[in-house]
Amino acid sequence: MKVWKYIVAIWLTLVIGGGFLIYIPEIPILEQTARNIFFHVPMWMAMYAMFLTSCIYSIRYLNSPEPIFDIKAEASARVGMMFGLCGLLTGSLWARFTWGTWWTFAEPKMNLAALAMMIYVAYLVLRSAFDDEDKRAKIAAVYNIFAVTTIPFLLYVVPRQLTSLHPGADGNPAFSEITAAELRLILYPAMLGFIALSFWVYDIMHRYQSVRYKINPEQES
Amino acid sequence: MQIDSTAVVDTLTQAYSDVWAGQESLQEANAFIAFMYSNDLIYVVLGVTLIIWSVLLFFMIRVDKKVASLEEKLNSEEQ
Numbered sequence: 001m002k003v004w005k006y007i008v009a010i011w012l013t014l015v016i017g018g019g020f021l022i023y024i025p026e027i028p029i030l031e032q033t034a035r036n037i038f039f040h041v042p043m044w045m046a047m048y049a050m051f052l053t054s055c056i057y058s059i060r061y062l063n064s065p066e067p068i069f070d071i072k073a074e075a076s077a078r079v080g081m082m083f084g085l086c087g088l089l090t091g092s093l094w095a096r097f098t099w100g101t102w103w104t105f106a107e108p109k110m111n112l113a114a115l116a117m118m119i120y121v122a123y124l125v126l127r128s129a130f131d132d133e134d135k136r137a138k139i140a141a142v143y144n145i146f147a148v149t150t151i152p153f154l155l156y157v158v159p160r161q162l163t164s165l166h167p168g169a170d171g172n173p174a175f176s177e178i179t180a181a182e183l184r185l186i187l188y189p190a191m192l193g194f195i196a197l198s199f200w201v202y203d204i205m206h207r208y209q210s211v212r213y214k215i216n217p218e219q220e221s
Numbered sequence: 222m223q224i225d226s227t228a229v230v231d232t233l234t235q236a237y238s239d240v241w242a243g244q245e246s247l248q249e250a251n252a253f254i255a256f257m258y259s260n261d262l263i264y265v266v267l268g269v270t271l272i273i274w275s276v277l278l279f280f281m282i283r284v285d286k287k288v289a290s291l292e293e294k295l296n297s298e299e300q
Contacts, residue, residue: 001285009278016274020267032263204281207288214295 005200012193018186025180029098036094037179038186042194043087044113048151049195050080050202051120055148058141067213070137073144074127075206079198081120088113099165108162112154119147133217 019038027034054076061069091110096102105111126143130136159166167178179187257264 001282001289005282005285009282013271013274016270017267020263020270200281200285204285204288207292211288211291211295 004196008193008196008200011189012197015186015190015193019190022182022186024182027180033094033098034183036090037183038190040087040090040094041187042191043083043090044155045191046083046194046198047080047087050076050083050198051148051151053199053202054080055145058144061137061141062145065134065137067133067137067217068210070141071209071213072206073141074124075209076202077120077123077144079202079205081117081124082201083194083198084113084117084120088117095165104165107165109155109159109164109166112158116151116154119150123147 015038019035024032024034054073057069057073057076061073088110091113092102095104095107095110099107103110123140123144127136127140130139257268
């Protein structure tokens, strides 16, 4: 196993410890759940990193149709969806105790995030519809490039036009001062750590898929 | 050595009494237990999270190594 994986393991252990132990300012309604920002938000960052990776490998596949690029595109899309699911579930639990409901249709970011997940579910469904390997890889790659372009619109552009319960989701608050400095101390390392973790899971995933492909190229993934 | 344990130890009335026999008072608890009780029990949550994280890590490292050995096997077969 490569060294960077051990660094990620130690890094994230420190992030989890720090996330629980540091002093955080008193924020009404949120109270101690403000610590969720260290774990909920990085899930989405990891998802973006994976979907971007997936898109890059889809473009590379269209440039030179080698099976490994298709395998990597699929593996990273799956890992991205896993992190997205974690983001949805943690967000839902957090919403119950701060916004008072598990799910609300008044919150655009929540619903559009679920829609983004559905777009990637469609990617996997589309893949399963083809028996011919080259055809599947090519059409899936084209769809995947379309899919990733919806992400910034669904999760940033559209929610900013509407009123949102997410702090700083409406208007144009990018890198504004609404997140307390103490929280950022853990939040940024957490984002970095979970993105690195997503690459670790993706690494295992695409290597496993490549081994499977080498043993039996005909097998559907 | 306990010779007549059933007669000596009355487990029932103690186990079903209002006070749980295993519950220590904070004064007589050792430093670790006292620490875990402090700050509204937040350290218990941290402990649970760290247990989950370490088991998950252990599992991932194992799978990673298994895939690596499979890759090695495949590569040596090809040559």
